[in-house]
Amino acid sequence: MPPRLDNKVAFITGAGIGGIGAASAAAFAREGARVAVCDILPERGEATVDEIRAIGGEAIFVQADVSKDDEVRAAIGRTVAQFGALHVLMCSAGGSIAEDDFIADVDLSVFEHTMRLDLLGTMLACRHAIPEIAKAGGGSIVNMSSGAALRGASPAHVYTAAKGAIISLTRALAGTYAKEGVRVNAIAAGRILSKRILDSIGAPGQAGPVPDRQDAAGRLKDYPFWVGGPEDIASIALFLASEESKMITGATIPADGGRSAY
């Protein structure tokens, strides 16, 4: 069987080392894709490129702040110039600078940062990638939403709203661009022990599986054994990026170990 992304070119935002985007970049490269690793931080992005080259894959680093239109346009342009086409976009740049952001007292700078990074960042990458993917004959977009957007009782109101908007954007784009062969799906991830999360709970920062998925402070108590690693989301992103999911567009896949099911 040929590799699942043979002859495909993928552009992944927020693909700096240690996160979901980086794990997905490596998974895509292992399946034959040439990958543009996009991140705001060159040292994190270059580290992902090194990791991909070390496993025999092909990758370049393209720096961009996803909330800046001209930078995203230029990064996608550079990718197409280097690899000749674009077939897959994954929008993984995102997150929140505040653990809780109740609307009652959230600082508006947190609101603006979250909306620009998560929602605007996803929108800009989609708007510059879609014409290229359509020109290449079609392909797939994978957006990162969150399990928080599928539940009530989230203490992160702004982040939840941004991730909910990504679900709506995903569905709207899927309907609009289906006839051009562009599929658009989202993943609503539960707690994933990426570098950012490990740093925030004080555990050693490392990519890949974490043997003990509880932290001492009990911060992950709502996920008794459902806390995943970046690689657990990468496998779903790979499925959505590949032709194996050709029947699926406009969908949001909950990948939260079942937390949103009850």
Ligand SMILES: NC(=O)c1ccc[n+]([C@@H]2O[C@H](COP(=O)([O-])OP(=O)(O)OC[C@H]3O[C@@H](n4cnc5c(N)ncnc54)[C@H](O)[C@@H]3O)[C@@H](O)[C@H]2O)c1
């Ligand atoms: N980790 C989780 O528990 C979890 C759960 C649900 C959803 N998600 C979502 O998954 C995605 C990835 O999360 P993660 O935990 O791997 O994050 P991460 O912080 O490990 O990785 C995000 C990457 O984005 C980069 N980045 C930050 N701002 C940027 C910008 N303006 N432009 C370009 N790159 C930028 C960072 O440098 C970093 O390399 C995010 O959208 C996040 O909201 C994560």
